[in-house]
Amino acid sequence: MNTVRRLIFRSVISHVGFVILAFSALFFFIDFVEELQDVGRHQYRLVDALWTCLLLQGAHFYDLFPIALLIGSILALARMAQTSEFTILRTGGLGPGRALGLLGVLGVSAAMIMVFVGNWYVPWSEAQLALHRAKFSSRQGLNLGHGGTWLRERREVPGSGFHNITVNVGAANSQGEFAHVRIFEFDAQGRLIRRIAAEKVHVEALGNATARGSIWHMENVLDTRWTSHDMVGEQAVLEGSKIIAETRPLTMDWQSSLTPLVVSASVLPPETMSTAALWRYTQHLATNAQAAQRYEIEFWKKTFYPLVCMVMVALALPFAYLHARSGGMSLKIFGGIMLGISFVLINHISSHLGLLHQWQPWLAAAAPSAIYLLLSMSAFVWLVRYR
Incomplete structure (x- = not known):
């Protein structure tokens, strides 16, 4: 069982690492080209532009990590299905429940990474970025x-x-x-x-x-x-x-x-505040009779956001049970990636819809994750039973 665990973990982690590295490099290049336009203004140097791009990587990683987890997991599991490795593992006793448990461990580990990044690294990097940009602004300080x-x-x-x-x-x-x-x-x-x-x-x-x-x-x-x-x-x-x-x-x-x-x-x-800071600020707004729904939705969204990693690995798991000989493997992978991207878009849109229609904050934040998790588990059960 340890050999199976190492095989699956190594394959998924290597593919996810490659995807997040590619995304980070792409966004770093885009940010660097945009920052080059300000080099030379208000004593803004090339090294300052590089530091700005590095600080931006925190927010990019927080937004892109679930997508990278989905794409990397799909590529890893689809490759194992295409080379019949997963079929051999199933023949050797890897049942659906055990496979779900192995990917669940990866999902929990990824969720812990998201908790750390979202509650410590992103607030710190965004605060440093705001102050760094304020030093080169035409007006002293961060303009509000x-x-x-x-x-x-x-x-x-x-x-x-x-x-x-x-x-x-x-x-x-x-x-x-x-x-x-x-x-x-x-x-x-x-x-x-x-x-x-x-x-x-x-x-x-x-x-x-x-x-x-x-x-x-x-x-x-x-x-x-x-x-x-x-x-x-x-x-x-x-x-x-x-x-x-x-x-x-x-x-x-x-x-x-x-x-x-x-x-x-x-x-x-x-979006740049930690979960604890959002909770304290919503309590302050409620105590002083100020509108707090926007911050309440963001609080519940950040609370449930690590669970997105669980949804991503659940969406990727059915691809291990697809067979390349049935045809259209690339199209199926593309469809899975688009499904994951649609989830991220809906997850972002739901908070705005909840604010517009006065939904319960926890419902607006948790509904997309619950719906897509149910869809992925339904697809997984159907593939295991009928394919």
């Missing part, structure tokens, strides 16, 4: 668009009830370093009572990175307060309400429940 990114929290003030705090971050300079920050404080009746604008902010966690709180060290602060609780904003200006505006060229500390992880999560796209 015209509106920036918005955060919200509730704070209990003794004698005044709960105050709502809205924070706008305009740019990110590095991990925990942000620029063009505006903070708006509203009282329990929804009236604006304070506005803080800072050119640069460093967010420091209280305790550890997951602590429920942080201190914002702000520089070049403009602190504006409205002393009248009856009139705010333009009404206060028109009717003569007293406004206190104080410019602080030095630092100012502001305590908040927004941790550096929450702020960083709001800056980067949800």
Whole structure:
């Protein structure tokens, strides 16, 4: 049995490794040609373009690995079927259940690789890529668009009830370093009572990175307060309400429940966040009555994404039971590859459909995997029984 295991594992792993290497080389070349257009601008050098392409490989590997696993498994099993190796193994006692178990071990191993890449390597590489590109941008820091990114929290003030705090971050300079920050404080009746604008902010966690709180060290602060609780904003200006505006060229500390992880999560796209970061950020959004469905869908999608490897090897297993003498082997392999690519496309589209039609997040993330796994197992059972 060890000999059979080594034979199948060696064949599948070598073919999968060759396919992922070919895909990585292709995408590295495409990214490098695209990055060459920016060489020479804003002191962007050739070595910087190479480093950018290397950082991009993390996200490419995460997206392409299931497809490479499918193609490599199909090629390996189809070759064994074509040379009658798999037929000899079946004659020697390799039953369908044992064959499914052997490929299941490969699927679980591939799923563990996906968990590591998706939760550690991809978030790190995407964060490094964003900061690396920000150094050569015409605008200092990572530009978050015209509106920036918005955060919200509730704070209990003794004698005044709960105050709502809205924070706008305009740019990110590095991990925990942000620029063009505006903070708006509203009282329990929804009236604006304070506005803080800072050119640069460093967010420091209280305790550890997951602590429920942080201190914002702000520089070049403009602190504006409205002393009248009856009139705010333009009404206060028109009717003569007293406004206190104080410019602080030095630092100012502001305590908040927004941790550096929450702020960083709001800056980067949800696709680049780890599962734990997505869970914490969705809890923060739900607590502050903000729309969290997009991040919930991404959380469940990333949770179920390692199971895609199980679906891929399940889709490849029926090809071991096909016979080259029946004809059309190349067409069957091509059909299997297209089936796997269709699964990846549907898996990506389902999250957008779930967000559009307000589906349950876990259902939108798990439905494609469940459907294709059922189809692959049905095809496997039919081939074993009737072929």
